[in-house]
Amino acid sequence: MIPTIEWHGKHIRMIDQRKIPSKIEWFICRGYKDVIRGIQRMVIRGAPAIGVAAAMGLAMGASSIRANSYAVFRKKLKKIAGEMLLARPTAVNLRWAVERMTGLVETMAARPVDDIKSALRKESEKILEEDIEINRQMGNNGQSLVPDGATILTHCNAGSLATGGYGTALGVIRAARENSKKIKVIADETRPWLQGLRLTAFELMEEGIPVSVIADNAAGSLMRQKRIDLVITGADRIAANGDVANKIGTYQVAVLARTNKIPFYVAAPLSTIDPTVKNGDLIPVEERDPEEIRRFGRLEIVPARVHVLNPAFDITPARYVTAIITEKGVITPPYRQGIKNLFTSARL
Numbered sequence: 061m062i063p064t065i066e067w068h069g070k071h072i073r074m075i076d077q078r079k080i081p082s083k084i085e086w087f088i089c090r091g092y093k094d095v096i097r098g099i100q101r102m103v104i105r106g107a108p109a110i111g112v113a114a115a116m117g118l119a120m121g122a123s124s125i126r127a128n129s130y131a132v133f134r135k136k137l138k139k140i141a142g143e144m145l146l147a148r149p150t151a152v153n154l155r156w157a158v159e160r161m162t163g164l165v166e167t168m169a170a171r172p173v174d175d176i177k178s179a180l181r182k183e184s185e186k187i188l189e190e191d192i193e194i195n196r197q198m199g200n201n202g203q204s205l206v207p208d209g210a211t212i213l214t215h216c217n218a219g220s221l222a223t224g225g226y227g228t229a230l231g232v233i234r235a236a237r238e239n240s241k242k243i244k245v246i247a248d249e250t251r252p253w254l255q256g257l258r259l260t261a262f263e264l265m266e267e268g269i270p271v272s273v274i275a276d277n278a279a280g281s282l283m284r285q286k287r288i289d290l291v292i293t294g295a296d297r298i299a300a301n302g303d304v305a306n307k308i309g310t311y312q313v314a315v316l317a318r319t320n321k322i323p324f325y326v327a328a329p330l331s332t333i334d335p336t337v338k339n340g341d342l343i344p345v346e347e348r349d350p351e352e353i354r355r356f357g358r359l360e361i362v363p364a365r366v367h368v369l370n371p372a373f374d375i376t377p378a379r380y381v382t383a384i385i386t387e388k389g390v391i392t393p394p395y396r397q398g399i400k401n402l403f404t405s406a407r408l
Protein backbone atom coordinates (compact mmCIF):
# COMPACT_ATOMS: atom_id res chain seq x y z
CA MET A 61 0.00 0.00 0.00
CA ILE A 62 1.58 3.31 -0.98
CA PRO A 63 1.44 5.96 1.75
CA THR A 64 -1.02 8.81 1.19
CA ILE A 65 0.84 11.45 3.16
CA GLU A 66 3.79 11.58 5.53
CA TRP A 67 6.26 13.85 7.25
CA HIS A 68 9.55 14.11 5.39
CA GLY A 69 11.89 15.93 7.76
CA LYS A 70 10.43 19.40 8.16
CA HIS A 71 8.37 18.99 5.02
CA ILE A 72 5.19 17.06 4.27
CA ARG A 73 4.93 14.89 1.20
CA MET A 74 1.80 13.50 -0.36
CA ILE A 75 1.38 11.15 -3.28
CA ASP A 76 0.08 13.26 -6.15
CA GLN A 77 -3.27 11.55 -6.75
CA ARG A 78 -3.91 13.52 -9.92
CA LYS A 79 -1.20 11.49 -11.62
CA ILE A 80 -2.09 7.95 -10.55
CA PRO A 81 -1.90 5.48 -12.32
CA SER A 82 0.43 7.03 -14.93
CA LYS A 83 2.98 8.22 -12.38
CA ILE A 84 3.65 7.71 -8.69
CA GLU A 85 5.07 11.05 -7.68
CA TRP A 86 5.47 12.94 -4.41
CA PHE A 87 4.09 16.45 -4.05
CA ILE A 88 6.29 18.25 -1.55
CA CYS A 89 4.80 20.82 0.81
CA ARG A 90 7.36 23.27 2.16
CA GLY A 91 4.84 25.48 3.89
CA TYR A 92 1.23 25.25 5.06
CA LYS A 93 0.02 27.10 1.99
CA ASP A 94 1.32 24.22 -0.16
CA VAL A 95 -0.86 21.89 1.91
CA ILE A 96 -3.90 24.10 1.28
CA ARG A 97 -3.10 24.14 -2.44
CA GLY A 98 -2.64 20.36 -2.39
CA ILE A 99 -6.11 19.92 -0.88
CA GLN A 100 -7.77 22.41 -3.23
CA ARG A 101 -6.15 21.00 -6.35
CA MET A 102 -6.92 17.35 -5.54
CA VAL A 103 -3.31 16.28 -4.97
CA ILE A 104 -4.74 14.77 -1.81
CA ARG A 105 -8.46 14.09 -1.53
CA GLY A 106 -10.92 11.90 0.35
CA ALA A 107 -12.42 13.10 3.62
CA PRO A 108 -10.13 11.43 6.20
CA ALA A 109 -7.00 12.16 4.12
CA ILE A 110 -7.99 15.82 3.93
CA GLY A 111 -8.34 15.80 7.74
CA VAL A 112 -4.88 14.29 8.20
CA ALA A 113 -3.40 16.79 5.71
CA ALA A 114 -5.04 19.71 7.52
CA ALA A 115 -3.62 18.56 10.87
CA MET A 116 -0.13 18.16 9.42
CA GLY A 117 -0.40 21.45 7.56
CA LEU A 118 -1.39 23.22 10.73
CA ALA A 119 1.56 21.71 12.60
CA MET A 120 3.83 22.85 9.79
CA GLY A 121 2.32 26.34 9.82
CA ALA A 122 2.77 26.45 13.61
CA SER A 123 6.45 25.60 13.29
CA SER A 124 7.02 28.67 11.13
CA ILE A 125 5.33 31.11 13.52
CA ARG A 126 7.64 33.64 15.15
CA ALA A 127 6.25 34.46 18.56
CA ASN A 128 7.67 34.80 22.04
CA SER A 129 4.35 34.75 23.84
CA TYR A 130 1.49 32.28 23.90
CA ALA A 131 -1.00 35.03 23.01
CA VAL A 132 0.84 36.03 19.81
CA PHE A 133 1.40 32.37 18.84
CA ARG A 134 -2.27 31.53 19.40
CA LYS A 135 -3.43 34.52 17.34
CA LYS A 136 -1.16 33.62 14.41
CA LEU A 137 -2.14 29.95 14.55
CA LYS A 138 -5.83 30.90 14.51
CA LYS A 139 -5.23 32.81 11.30
CA ILE A 140 -3.59 29.77 9.68
CA ALA A 141 -6.43 27.56 10.96
CA GLY A 142 -8.95 29.95 9.39
CA GLU A 143 -7.21 29.65 6.01
CA MET A 144 -7.00 25.87 6.32
CA LEU A 145 -10.74 25.63 7.05
CA LEU A 146 -11.53 27.26 3.72
CA ALA A 147 -9.54 24.73 1.66
CA ARG A 148 -12.57 22.56 0.82
CA PRO A 149 -16.06 22.88 2.30
CA THR A 150 -17.82 19.50 2.29
CA ALA A 151 -15.63 16.97 4.09
CA VAL A 152 -16.13 17.74 7.78
CA ASN A 153 -12.97 15.82 8.70
CA LEU A 154 -11.05 18.97 7.80
CA ARG A 155 -12.90 21.00 10.45
CA TRP A 156 -12.66 18.09 12.89
CA ALA A 157 -8.86 17.97 12.52
CA VAL A 158 -8.41 21.74 12.75
CA GLU A 159 -10.55 21.85 15.90
CA ARG A 160 -8.59 19.00 17.47
CA MET A 161 -5.30 20.78 16.79
CA THR A 162 -6.47 24.23 17.97
CA GLY A 163 -8.16 22.58 20.98
CA LEU A 164 -4.79 21.18 21.98
CA VAL A 165 -3.27 24.66 21.82
CA GLU A 166 -5.98 25.94 24.19
CA THR A 167 -4.82 23.43 26.83
CA MET A 168 -1.18 24.58 26.65
CA ALA A 169 -1.39 28.26 27.59
CA ALA A 170 1.19 27.90 30.35
CA ARG A 171 3.75 26.14 28.16
CA PRO A 172 6.62 27.59 26.08
CA VAL A 173 5.81 28.14 22.41
CA ASP A 174 8.40 25.57 21.29
CA ASP A 175 6.71 22.89 23.38
CA ILE A 176 3.39 23.69 21.74
CA LYS A 177 4.95 23.45 18.30
CA SER A 178 6.35 19.99 18.99
CA ALA A 179 3.08 18.88 20.61
CA LEU A 180 1.23 19.91 17.45
CA ARG A 181 3.58 17.91 15.27
CA LYS A 182 3.13 14.85 17.54
CA GLU A 183 -0.63 15.31 17.49
CA SER A 184 -0.66 15.32 13.68
CA GLU A 185 1.36 12.07 13.69
CA LYS A 186 -1.14 10.61 16.15
CA ILE A 187 -4.09 11.62 13.96
CA LEU A 188 -2.49 9.80 11.03
CA GLU A 189 -1.79 6.64 13.06
CA GLU A 190 -5.24 6.68 14.64
CA ASP A 191 -6.90 7.05 11.26
CA ILE A 192 -5.31 3.83 10.01
CA GLU A 193 -6.34 1.99 13.18
CA ILE A 194 -9.90 3.35 12.95
CA ASN A 195 -10.15 2.12 9.36
CA ARG A 196 -9.04 -1.34 10.42
CA GLN A 197 -11.72 -1.39 13.13
CA MET A 198 -14.30 -0.20 10.63
CA GLY A 199 -13.22 -2.92 8.22
CA ASN A 200 -13.56 -5.50 10.93
CA ASN A 201 -17.02 -4.25 11.90
CA GLY A 202 -18.23 -4.05 8.31
CA GLN A 203 -16.84 -7.20 6.77
CA SER A 204 -19.54 -9.42 8.31
CA LEU A 205 -22.05 -7.61 6.06
CA VAL A 206 -20.21 -8.89 2.99
CA PRO A 207 -21.33 -12.38 1.94
CA ASP A 208 -18.73 -14.80 0.60
CA GLY A 209 -18.70 -14.65 -3.19
CA ALA A 210 -20.29 -11.18 -3.32
CA THR A 211 -19.84 -8.61 -6.06
CA ILE A 212 -19.60 -5.16 -4.52
CA LEU A 213 -20.16 -1.86 -6.27
CA THR A 214 -18.27 1.17 -4.97
CA HIS A 215 -18.28 4.80 -6.05
CA CYS A 216 -15.33 7.20 -6.05
CA ASN A 217 -12.29 6.18 -4.00
CA ALA A 218 -12.77 5.50 -0.32
CA GLY A 219 -9.56 3.55 -0.06
CA SER A 220 -6.11 3.82 1.38
CA LEU A 221 -5.46 6.90 -0.75
CA ALA A 222 -8.54 8.67 0.63
CA THR A 223 -7.42 8.10 4.23
CA GLY A 224 -4.29 7.77 6.33
CA GLY A 225 -4.24 4.17 5.06
CA TYR A 226 -6.39 1.01 4.60
CA GLY A 227 -9.53 2.94 3.64
CA THR A 228 -13.16 3.14 4.74
CA ALA A 229 -15.32 1.44 2.08
CA LEU A 230 -12.25 -0.29 0.65
CA GLY A 231 -11.21 -1.06 4.23
CA VAL A 232 -14.38 -3.15 4.58
CA ILE A 233 -13.55 -4.82 1.27
CA ARG A 234 -9.93 -5.44 2.37
CA ALA A 235 -11.15 -6.91 5.68
CA ALA A 236 -13.61 -9.20 3.87
CA ARG A 237 -10.76 -10.41 1.73
CA GLU A 238 -8.50 -10.88 4.79
CA ASN A 239 -11.32 -13.06 6.15
CA SER A 240 -10.87 -15.29 3.07
CA LYS A 241 -14.07 -14.17 1.36
CA LYS A 242 -13.97 -14.47 -2.39
CA ILE A 243 -15.22 -11.09 -3.50
CA LYS A 244 -15.25 -9.04 -6.66
CA VAL A 245 -15.44 -5.28 -6.89
CA ILE A 246 -17.01 -3.10 -9.53
CA ALA A 247 -15.73 0.48 -9.46
CA ASP A 248 -17.75 3.33 -10.93
CA GLU A 249 -15.42 5.46 -13.03
CA THR A 250 -16.61 8.57 -11.08
CA ARG A 251 -16.59 11.52 -13.43
CA PRO A 252 -15.08 14.08 -13.60
CA TRP A 253 -11.94 13.24 -11.58
CA LEU A 254 -12.16 9.48 -12.24
CA GLN A 255 -11.27 8.48 -8.70
CA GLY A 256 -12.90 5.07 -9.24
CA LEU A 257 -11.32 4.31 -12.56
CA ARG A 258 -7.87 5.52 -11.56
CA LEU A 259 -7.48 5.20 -7.79
CA THR A 260 -9.86 2.46 -6.63
CA ALA A 261 -8.92 0.28 -9.58
CA PHE A 262 -5.22 0.92 -8.91
CA GLU A 263 -5.42 0.11 -5.20
CA LEU A 264 -7.40 -3.09 -5.66
CA MET A 265 -5.32 -4.26 -8.59
CA GLU A 266 -2.14 -3.77 -6.51
CA GLU A 267 -3.60 -6.08 -3.85
CA GLY A 268 -4.87 -8.70 -6.23
CA ILE A 269 -8.55 -8.05 -5.40
CA PRO A 270 -10.53 -8.66 -8.61
CA VAL A 271 -11.86 -5.33 -9.88
CA SER A 272 -13.72 -4.19 -12.99
CA VAL A 273 -14.32 -0.58 -13.92
CA ILE A 274 -17.61 0.61 -15.38
CA ALA A 275 -18.85 3.90 -16.78
CA ASP A 276 -20.97 5.65 -14.16
CA ASN A 277 -24.12 5.17 -16.19
CA ALA A 278 -23.73 1.35 -16.29
CA ALA A 279 -24.45 0.74 -12.59
CA GLY A 280 -28.27 0.63 -12.85
CA SER A 281 -28.27 -1.87 -15.66
CA LEU A 282 -25.85 -4.19 -13.84
CA MET A 283 -28.01 -4.03 -10.73
CA ARG A 284 -31.12 -4.92 -12.71
CA GLN A 285 -29.26 -7.90 -14.16
CA LYS A 286 -28.44 -9.01 -10.57
CA ARG A 287 -24.71 -8.66 -11.17
CA ILE A 288 -24.22 -6.52 -8.05
CA ASP A 289 -24.97 -7.88 -4.56
CA LEU A 290 -24.28 -4.82 -2.43
CA VAL A 291 -22.95 -1.27 -2.57
CA ILE A 292 -20.40 0.23 -0.17
CA THR A 293 -19.29 3.85 -0.35
CA GLY A 294 -17.50 6.28 1.92
CA ALA A 295 -18.84 9.66 3.03
CA ASP A 296 -17.64 13.24 3.26
CA ARG A 297 -20.11 14.27 5.91
CA ILE A 298 -23.01 12.56 7.65
CA ALA A 299 -25.71 14.75 9.18
CA ALA A 300 -27.34 14.08 12.57
CA ASN A 301 -30.29 12.36 10.84
CA GLY A 302 -28.06 10.01 8.79
CA ASP A 303 -28.21 11.88 5.46
CA VAL A 304 -24.93 11.29 3.65
CA ALA A 305 -22.86 13.72 1.58
CA ASN A 306 -20.52 11.85 -0.74
CA LYS A 307 -19.07 12.10 -4.23
CA ILE A 308 -21.49 13.30 -6.88
CA GLY A 309 -23.33 10.29 -8.28
CA THR A 310 -23.69 8.49 -4.96
CA TYR A 311 -27.35 9.50 -4.67
CA GLN A 312 -28.33 7.91 -7.96
CA VAL A 313 -26.47 4.72 -7.02
CA ALA A 314 -28.35 4.59 -3.68
CA VAL A 315 -31.74 5.10 -5.35
CA LEU A 316 -30.96 2.42 -7.93
CA ALA A 317 -29.84 0.07 -5.17
CA ARG A 318 -33.13 0.57 -3.34
CA THR A 319 -35.17 0.00 -6.51
CA ASN A 320 -33.24 -3.20 -7.15
CA LYS A 321 -33.45 -4.36 -3.48
CA ILE A 322 -29.68 -4.23 -3.00
CA PRO A 323 -28.20 -3.11 0.35
CA PHE A 324 -26.46 0.27 0.27
CA TYR A 325 -23.83 0.64 3.02
CA VAL A 326 -21.81 3.69 4.00
CA ALA A 327 -18.48 3.26 5.81
CA ALA A 328 -17.23 6.33 7.65
CA PRO A 329 -15.37 7.19 10.86
CA LEU A 330 -16.92 9.30 13.62
CA SER A 331 -14.82 12.24 12.40
CA THR A 332 -17.04 12.26 9.27
CA ILE A 333 -20.26 12.53 11.30
CA ASP A 334 -21.36 16.09 11.95
CA PRO A 335 -24.01 16.13 14.69
CA THR A 336 -24.17 19.94 14.43
CA VAL A 337 -25.84 19.63 11.04
CA LYS A 338 -29.48 18.50 11.37
CA ASN A 339 -29.94 17.12 7.86
CA GLY A 340 -28.24 16.80 4.51
CA ASP A 341 -29.77 19.95 3.02
CA LEU A 342 -27.65 21.98 5.44
CA ILE A 343 -24.35 20.40 4.33
CA PRO A 344 -22.34 22.77 2.10
CA VAL A 345 -21.78 21.14 -1.29
CA GLU A 346 -18.62 22.18 -3.07
CA GLU A 347 -19.12 23.55 -6.59
CA ARG A 348 -15.87 23.09 -8.51
CA ASP A 349 -14.38 24.74 -11.55
CA PRO A 350 -16.43 24.02 -14.73
CA GLU A 351 -13.12 23.42 -16.53
CA GLU A 352 -12.96 20.01 -14.83
CA ILE A 353 -15.97 18.96 -16.94
CA ARG A 354 -15.22 21.08 -19.98
CA ARG A 355 -11.94 19.34 -20.72
CA PHE A 356 -10.78 15.78 -20.97
CA GLY A 357 -7.05 16.12 -20.49
CA ARG A 358 -6.19 18.89 -22.91
CA LEU A 359 -9.12 18.22 -25.19
CA GLU A 360 -12.07 20.60 -24.99
CA ILE A 361 -15.17 18.40 -25.04
CA VAL A 362 -18.00 20.88 -24.31
CA PRO A 363 -19.06 23.42 -26.92
CA ALA A 364 -17.42 26.71 -25.93
CA ARG A 365 -20.49 28.78 -25.01
CA VAL A 366 -22.34 26.02 -23.17
CA HIS A 367 -22.77 26.48 -19.42
CA VAL A 368 -21.36 23.71 -17.20
CA LEU A 369 -22.45 22.76 -13.67
CA ASN A 370 -19.91 20.93 -11.51
CA PRO A 371 -21.24 20.01 -8.06
CA ALA A 372 -18.59 17.79 -6.47
CA PHE A 373 -20.88 16.03 -3.97
CA ASP A 374 -24.50 15.05 -3.50
CA ILE A 375 -26.75 14.17 -0.59
CA THR A 376 -28.20 10.69 -0.16
CA PRO A 377 -31.20 10.83 2.17
CA ALA A 378 -30.87 8.50 5.16
CA ARG A 379 -33.86 6.42 4.02
CA TYR A 380 -31.72 4.92 1.23
CA VAL A 381 -28.89 3.89 3.57
CA THR A 382 -29.17 0.30 4.80
CA ALA A 383 -26.48 0.74 7.48
CA ILE A 384 -23.62 3.02 8.47
CA ILE A 385 -20.39 1.23 9.36
CA THR A 386 -18.17 3.04 11.86
CA GLU A 387 -15.20 2.17 14.05
CA LYS A 388 -17.58 1.91 17.00
CA GLY A 389 -19.99 -0.44 15.32
CA VAL A 390 -22.66 -0.69 12.64
CA ILE A 391 -25.81 1.39 12.99
CA THR A 392 -29.11 0.92 11.19
CA PRO A 393 -32.19 3.20 11.00
CA PRO A 394 -33.39 5.21 12.82
CA TYR A 395 -30.07 7.02 12.55
CA ARG A 396 -30.73 10.05 14.77
CA GLN A 397 -30.66 7.90 17.91
CA GLY A 398 -27.96 5.59 16.55
CA ILE A 399 -25.66 8.53 15.87
CA LYS A 400 -26.28 9.98 19.34
CA ASN A 401 -25.37 6.60 20.83
CA LEU A 402 -22.13 6.49 18.81
CA PHE A 403 -20.95 9.64 20.49
CA THR A 404 -21.93 8.55 23.97
CA SER A 405 -21.13 4.80 24.13
CA ALA A 406 -17.65 3.33 24.08
CA ARG A 407 -18.72 0.48 21.86
CA LEU A 408 -22.10 -0.56 20.50
Ligand code: MRU
Nearest residue numbers: 105106107216218222294295307
Ligand atom coordinates in the same frame (compact mmCIF):
# COMPACT_ATOMS: atom_id res chain seq x y z
O1 MRU B 1 -13.56 14.93 -4.23
P1 MRU B 1 -12.98 13.81 -3.42
O2 MRU B 1 -12.16 12.87 -4.22
O3 MRU B 1 -12.26 14.34 -2.19
O4 MRU B 1 -14.23 13.00 -2.89
C1 MRU B 1 -14.01 11.87 -2.10
C2 MRU B 1 -15.24 11.13 -1.74
O5 MRU B 1 -16.33 11.53 -2.05
C3 MRU B 1 -15.06 9.90 -0.90
O6 MRU B 1 -16.03 8.96 -1.18
C4 MRU B 1 -15.17 10.30 0.58
O7 MRU B 1 -14.31 11.35 0.88
C5 MRU B 1 -14.89 9.17 1.50
S1 MRU B 1 -13.21 8.75 1.47
C6 MRU B 1 -12.86 7.62 2.67
